[in-house]
Amino acid sequence: MEYNWAEIEEKHEENMKSIRESFVSIQRSYHIMMGLIILYVGIQIGVML
Known part of the structure; x- marks a missing residue:
């Protein structure tokens, strides 16, 4: 069975790129979530004081 290494390398590169982008x-x-949570907690503390 003959493998086309260039093609496999290219596919691997694409996969790595998409994985990196999604990461x-x-x-x-x-x-963003952490920022919102911190903001919310800060507002709660501010309201309590």
Whole structure:
């Protein structure tokens, strides 16, 4: 069975790129969520004081 290494390499590169992009977007949304939670907690503390 003959493998086309260039093609396999290319597919692997594409997969890695898409994985990296989705990881970055997850990280970004995680930071946004943390920011909102911190903001919410800060407002709650401010209301209690």
